[in-house]
Amino acid sequence: MSFKSDIEIAQAADLRPISEIAAKIGLSSGNLIPYGHYKAKVDLNSLRDREKTERGKLILTTAITPTPAGEGKTTVTIGLADALSRLGQKSISVTREPSMGPVFGIKGGAAGGGYAQVIPMEDLNLHFTGDMHAIGAANNLLAAMLDNHITQGNSLRIDPRRITWKRVVDMNDRQLRFIVDGLNGTANGVPREDGFEITVASEVMAILCLADSLVDLKERLAQIVVAYTYDDEPVTAADLKAEGAMAALLKEALNPNLVQTLEGTPALVHGGPFANIAHGCNSVLATKLALDYADYVVTEAGFGADLGAEKFLNIKCRSAGLQPDAVVLVGTIRALKMHGGVDKEQLNAENLAALEAGMPNLLRHIDNIKNVFKLPVVVAINRFAADTEREIELVRSGCAELGVGVALCEVWAQGGAGGIELAKKVMRLTAETKSDFSFTYDLDLPLETKLETIARRIYRADGVELTPKAKKQLRQLKALGFDRLPVCMAKTQYSFSDDPQLLGAPENFVITVRNLKVSAGAGFIVALTGEVMTMPGLPRIPAAEKIDITPEGKISGLF
Numbered sequence: 001m002s003f004k005s006d007i008e009i010a011q012a013a014d015l016r017p018i019s020e021i022a023a024k025i026g027l028s029s030g031n032l033i034p035y036g037h038y039k040a041k042v043d044l045n046s047l048r049d050r051e052k053t054e055r056g057k058l059i060l061t062t063a064i065t066p067t068p069a070g071e072g073k074t075t076v077t078i079g080l081a082d083a084l085s086r087l088g089q090k091s092i093s094v095t096r097e098p099s100m101g102p103v104f105g106i107k108g109g110a111a112g113g114g115y116a117q118v119i120p121m122e123d124l125n126l127h128f129t130g131d132m133h134a135i136g137a138a139n140n141l142l143a144a145m146l147d148n149h150i151t152q153g154n155s156l157r158i159d160p161r162r163i164t165w166k167r168v169v170d171m172n173d174r175q176l177r178f179i180v181d182g183l184n185g186t187a188n189g190v191p192r193e194d195g196f197e198i199t200v201a202s203e204v205m206a207i208l209c210l211a212d213s214l215v216d217l218k219e220r221l222a223q224i225v226v227a228y229t230y231d232d233e234p235v236t237a238a239d240l241k242a243e244g245a246m247a248a249l250l251k252e253a254l255n256p257n258l259v260q261t262l263e264g265t266p267a268l269v270h271g272g273p274f275a276n277i278a279h280g281c282n283s284v285l286a287t288k289l290a291l292d293y294a295d296y297v298v299t300e301a302g303f304g305a306d307l308g309a310e311k312f313l314n315i316k317c318r319s320a321g322l323q324p325d326a327v328v329l330v331g332t333i334r335a336l337k338m339h340g341g342v343d344k345e346q347l348n349a350e351n352l353a354a355l356e357a358g359m360p361n362l363l364r365h366i367d368n369i370k371n372v373f374k375l376p377v378v379v380a381i382n383r384f385a386a387d388t389e390r391e392i393e394l395v396r397s398g399c400a401e402l403g404v405g406v407a408l409c410e411v412w413a414q415g416g417a418g419g420i421e422l423a424k425k426v427m428r429l430t431a432e433t434k435s436d437f438s439f440t441y442d443l444d445l446p447l448e449t450k451l452e453t454i455a456r457r458i459y460r461a462d463g464v465e466l467t468p469k470a471k472k473q474l475r476q477l478k479a480l481g482f483d484r485l486p487v488c489m490a491k492t493q494y495s496f497s498d499d500p501q502l503l504g505a506p507e508n509f510v511i512t513v514r515n516l517k518v519s520a521g522a523g524f525i526v527a528l529t530g531e532v533m534t535m536p537g538l539p540r541i542p543a544a545e546k547i548d549i550t551p552e553g554k555i556s557g558l559f
Helices: 006-011 018-023 045-049 073-086 100-104 121-125 131-151 203-210 214-222 243-250 284-293 305-320 333-339 352-372 389-400 411-432 447-459 468-479
Strands: 032-034 040-042 057-063 091-095 116-119 158-163 167-169 179-181 192-194 196-198 225-229 234-236 257-261 266-269 296-300 326-331 377-382 405-409 463-466 487-490 510-519 524-529
Touching: 006 116, 006 121, 018 032, 018 040, 018 257, 045 284, 057 073, 057 305, 057 352, 057 411, 073 091, 073 116, 073 257, 073 296, 073 326, 073 377, 073 405, 073 411, 091 284, 116 121, 116 411, 131 158, 131 167, 131 203, 131 225, 131 243, 158 192, 203 214, 203 243, 203 305, 214 243, 266 284, 284 296, 284 305, 305 326, 305 352, 305 447, 305 487, 326 333, 326 352, 326 411, 333 352, 333 389, 352 377, 352 389, 352 447, 377 389, 377 411, 389 405, 405 411, 447 463, 447 468, 447 487, 447 510, 463 468, 468 510
Parallel strands: 057 296, 057 326, 091 266, 091 296, 167 196, 326 377, 377 405, 463 510, 487 524
Antiparallel strands: 032 040, 040 257, 116 257, 158 225, 179 192, 225 234, 257 266, 510 524
């Protein structure tokens, strides 16, 4: 039996005019800013045009700790929205825009997979509506104005050794992690050590995703801390008079993007921060827009629940005043067997012992959602052909002990039809169970206590150890009054710990924080742990090697 690739399925789809998709949820053509026939931005006035007293139900899709076996969180998000639509509900999927770094690297795109995809898939995974470029331009404009200020006399007395703002590019490029610039004479700037981050890790990306209006966007941009003076005072974008021009560059990017699934369900795709090095959630504006126009809004947060979901709940929901009605926790039996010690090549064979050994990873995530965040949860097993009935029953019984239901999900192969069981469980869960949503920590706690609380309550670590550099930064952040902000933990996605080799549900470990940095505009403190980096590199064989285009303009190799 031959299978079509994701891109072949997407290219065979019958795309509908975007105005027809918008009409399904009550958006008129006047609400749209068209980008061709099949994608559009939604004018921000649409939020003001539709003030509902009864908003839609917010469903968060998250996952177990990722493995090379795959989990399919975005695929389930899209398939669940399609399934809800098949059941007569007005639904919208709300996801993030792919970064071209992973598209050309090892992870691939973020349009879903199989018969649960958002289309046009090629546009989405490449330049889309240009949001990433606008974010990069705004970020790099601020960097240019900062260096220009120093070159032109430095009236703010900026210490070139204490510049914290980096340029960005939306590509995995390890060569740019550490550089020296401003060389070859005074006409070319002031020599200093520098470096690039990937665009999706930038504070500008975080700000775009957390802003709830153009005014809020500009105010947040103004608060960005870019450097410190010789007197240890923070220097902001407002000090450089950069926020107005930055906001002008981001004006169109702030509008959410509307596209469609393979089944014609409306899909908002907007913003793209990584969850291992940023806060990992789509924009607040897209989420609020969807809640005003749909009965069910299915959104996703990046990587495992210890990363994306933790930040979605503690950062995004706190900032935007959102509260999920239910959580879908996605996992695969294959991935759980990897957590139990099985090599990727052996995953197709039934292995109850390995599955049982890997189950604590799933159960720990369930426990966090139920008992730390106090949210209703259902487990979605993204089914593979090699999964056996005995393996499925083992997962069901393990979850039942925690009072959690399990739904088999086959949306990759069947589209929305393969998500009906999950959709019915979600509808029943939201109707019968009221969430008692609780944050992991109070903002008034000292910064070091918040770090400890996340590490102990979510990761189940024994504690946190700060390097001497991080301890110094902690004292500075306290002195400047930034320590009452929430925390954005930058951590490997492959483990509850900061060591990617510790699979399953590790115990008896300590989280090492090596760097603390304020993102004042976004409104959180970034804590870099372990060896995590804000500029990824390409793998030995990049996905880019397989991507091609025909003379007729047909793209191949995307996934």
